[in-house]
Amino acid sequence: MSDDEALWRRRFHMFALVRLAGVAMFLLGMAIAYSDLLRPGGWPLVGGILALCGVVDAIFAPKLLRRAWENEDR
Structure with missing residues (x-):
């Protein structure tokens, strides 16, 4: 596996974990x-506050990660 492929694999896993954490936070908020x-x-x-934070996390955190990675790649 090349370094570039390992980098993108790591980034994909981070992206998925951040989005899943947001969904989990939303579900925990609904349960509470x-x-x-x-x-x-x-x-x-x-x-409700926890669920709202989870939705915001699931939607906006991956976009912030992508923006940070674009700045890192320049």
């Missing part, structure tokens, strides 16, 4: 909001 995970009856405020 609508289940008895943290307290009886759910905790909609905390769950």
Whole structure:
């Protein structure tokens, strides 16, 4: 495996992990909001904030990574 191929493989894995972390954070937020995970009856405020952070992370963090990698490659 060449160095260039290893670099792109590492970048793809990082990209996928960041997006999956955002989705996991969203799902955790939904679980906190609508289940008895943290307290009886759910905790909609905390769950909603966490879910919103997860959505923002899943959408914008990969774009920021791509921009950082483009700057690194120049």
